[in-house]
Amino acid sequence: MSISKLDNPALILIDIQKGFLDVAYWGGDRNNTNAEQKAGELLEIWRTKKLPIFHIKHCSSNPNSILNESNPGNEFQDVVKPLEGEIIIKKNVNSSFIGTNLKELIDNAKITNLVIVGLTTDHCVSTTSRMAGNFGYSVYLISDATATFNKKGINGEVFSAELIHQTALASLNEEFAQVVTSDFIKGIV
Template sequence: MSISKSERPALILIDIQKGFDNVEYWGGQRNNFDAEKHAAELLELWRKNQLPIFHIQHNSSIPTSLLNETNEGNGFKDIVKPINGEPIIKKNVNSAFIGTDLKEQLDRENITKLVIVGLTTDHCVSTTTRMAGNFGFDTFLVSDATATFNKKGLDGQNFSAELIHETALASLNGEFATIVTTDFLKKIFR
């Protein structure tokens, strides 16, 4: 798949929220601490080129979750905070397409290509990417603008955040999305 400015791809920023700063809450280990910085670089490019941008915000239905609307952790991180006119899609499940009008907004703007960044690689990023691919969008997932946390296996084994990240990307690549880097996109969209 190819991508260019003229195709007006949408940048989808998934769940880049303050609650994810609490690494202990999510498992104790995180990979790619530069993910938000890379997402911010792409956001700046999209704004400069006046390309479509959609901010996704997870609003957990669990009252004690750091991502519940009543919790400070629900807020967007300052580095990628939406500005006036940029749509905010609020969701309470893993996919940004379920229970929202994201697909309708993309269709209304005749958007066929998506660039996805955000948190976390193996949950909301993966689920949204899979659905985007199933809906027929040409989807590009930015490997260094996503991150995740370690996970415990069924037998209690600890799987590192980097392993979880890499296997999630490998599962998506070529079937649901094309995996790219921030630098790859910066060369195209500068």
């Protein structure tokens, strides 16, 4: 896969919401603490170059969820807050494609290259990347602009956020996406 500004790549920012700042709620520790900053840097490049941008927001149907629309955690983090006119897609499942018009918008714009950043690596980022790859898009998953949290195993053991992140990326790389860094993308768009 190769990509350039001429390919009109879309930046997909997944679930970079204030609720994910509550590390204790999600597992007690996380990796890539500057992932949102890296995503924000890419967002500024996309805005400057007038490339397509899609902000994805998880709107949990559980009223007690920190990501429910009635809770402040549902709001976008300031570092990636959408500007007027930028597309916002609301979802309530892990995939940004299910129950939304994201695929239709991408296809209507004749976009074939997607650059994916956001939270969390092993849930919504992974599910969206897998579906995007299966739909035939060229997917570039930005390893340092994604992050996740510790997970408790089925036997009660705790798996570190970094381990979860790395195994999720390994499962996606060269099958559903090309895993690259933000510096790699900055160098080509």
